[in-house]
Amino acid sequence: MIFGWRRRKKRRRGWAVAGGLLLLAVLVLGPRPQAEAPQPALALALLGKTIVIDAGHGGFDPGAIGAGGVLEKDVNLAISQRVAALLRQVGATVVETRTADEALAESKRADIYRRVEIAEQCQAELFITIQANSIPQQQYRGAQVFYAAGSTEGQGLSESIQQSLGQVLQNTTRQAKSIENIYVVNKLAIPSIVVECGFLSNPEEEALLADSRYQQLTAYAIFLGIVSYYSEQPVAVSSEP
């Protein structure tokens, strides 16, 4: 029973991603008469959902810095703004924690608290923080999504986005992973996840992350993963007029 369910889930997710890839082709190659607008099923899945897109770092806090000088805060903002724009196109209410190169408070700690506060105040259903990774070794690369250990919804969302990143970017086989002791992930009651878009410590990936076309592809993969996650959720039907 559980296997059948899991398999069906996977296939449906695959279809959503396939539909999204068609949309991607439309965006990249230009409009085709048969696909002028997002498919109704994709659009409906996100309609009225409030989603926080959090561009990590900003202002005094650059985040990681690549060997070539690329700042994580800039990559995070560029990808976040693209994700936000795509989500709005299909009717989601998107709250961005920042839309400019600025911190949300004067200290790192207060800045993080403020991001969580924003999600609580707007009663968001999802909190997605966009980040880029950096470690001492140069060879590691690939986008990876993290969720709070024990969060089934967070795991579902993360796996959905991870699968989409794998299919769209075609350069990683990383798997979504649980993580502990991350304030924004643990503090919020809603599914709250971290998308590490790649490694600034890998020179090749640093160059990709700074490239606007790659930023758009990454954003599109994240968007598709969110759509795919929602398309698997039961649709709430209201009896109110």
Ligand SMILES: [Zn+2]
């Ligand atoms: Zn970061």
